[in-house]
Amino acid sequence: xxxxxxxxxSIMIVTLFSPLIIVLAxxxxxxxxxxxxxxxxxxxLNGKPxxxxxxxxxxxxxxHNSKQLSDDVRLTPLGKFLRKYSxxxxxxxxxxxxxxxxxxxxxxxxxxxxxLYTKEQSLRHTVKPGITxxxxxxxxxxxxxxEKFRLDAWYVENRSLFLDCRILLKxxxxxxxxxxxxxxxxxxxxxxxxTKEVL
Numbered sequence: 556x557x558x559x560x561x562x563x564x565s566i567m568i569v570t571l572f573s574p575l576i577i578v579l580a581x582x583x584x585x586x587x588x589x590x591x592x593x594x595x596x597x598x599x600l601n602g603k604p605x606x607x608x609x610x611x612x613x614x615x616x617x618x619h620n621s622k623q624l625s626d627d628v629r630l631t632p633l634g635k636f637l638r639k640y641s642x643x644x645x646x647x648x649x650x651x652x653x654x655x656x657x658x659x660x661x662x663x664x665x666x667x668x669x670x671l672y673t674k675e676q677s678l679r680h681t682v683k684p685g686i687t688x689x690x691x692x693x694x695x696x697x698x699x700x701x702e703k704f705r706l707d708a709w710y711v712e713n714r715s716l717f718l719d720c721r722i723l724l725k726x727x728x729x730x731x732x733x734x735x736x737x738x739x740x741x742x743x744x745x746x747x748x749x750t751k752e753v754l
Contacts, residue, residue, distance in 0.1 A: 556716055561658050564723075565651045576645050579637070583610055586633050592646055597663035600683045605655040607663055608646035612637050641730045647686045659719040660685025661707040664747070671749040672704075679707040682714065687726040689718075695729070696744045704750075 569576070583591050590611060597607040612634025617624060630638075637643040650656040656663065663684035672679075689710035690703040698706075710718070 557657065557719065558654075560716065560719070561651050564658060565648045569648050569652075572645065575642075579610060579642060579645070583633065587611060587614065587631060593643075596666055597684070598666055598669055598680060599655050599663060600680065602669055602680050604666060605650070605653075605663075607650060607656075610637055610643040610646060612643050644686055651686065655683070657683040657685045659688055659722050661688050661710065662691065668747050671747060673750055675708050676704040676750065678711045679704065682711055687722060689722060692722055692725040692729055700744075700747045701750055 580591050593609045593611045593613075594606050596604050599605045612631065613626065613629040614631060616629065634643070647656060651658055660683050661679035669680075688707065690698070690706035693706055694702065
C-alpha cells in the first residue's frame, strides 16, 4: 500500500505541477547555467547507494583566490527562493517513481556518514529514505543531528499509512511557513561527525 500511495501521489504531483517544474528548469538554466540538476550518491534502503536528484541551488564555483567557499556564499538568490519554498525537491519525485525513495521516510544523507551511526541511528536505513519525514516536520535543519536521528528511529518503529498521511499534511503546512530550512549557524546543516557516547 505504501508503494502504491507513493506512485499514485507522485504521478499526481508531477502532472499537476509539470508547468511549474518546466519553468523552474528553464529559469535555473538561464540564471545559473548547467547543470540544472544537482546529482549526488546517497544511501537508500539497507545503505544501498542511489543517485538523488534536486534542482541546483548553488553555484559551481568552489574556490575563489585559493579559498574554499562556504555553502552560504555559494547559495544563489534563486537558490534561496527555491529552498524557502522547497521547490528544489521536485526532482526527487522521480526518485520515488523509480523506487529508490518514498514520499515519507528518513532523509537520505551522505554516504560518508554510514560508518558513524550508532546502532539506533542505523535503524533509519531499514526503510526507504523519504522526501519528507518525522524529523522534517519536527524541526528539519533547526534541530541537532542526535534529535533528528531519534525522530527517524521513532518513525521506523511506529510507521503506518496513517502516520505517513499525517506527515505529508504537516509537511505542506511547514512549507507554507518555510520553517526549519537552515541550521542554527549555516544555510543547510553542519556536517555530522558522529555521536559522542556518554560514559
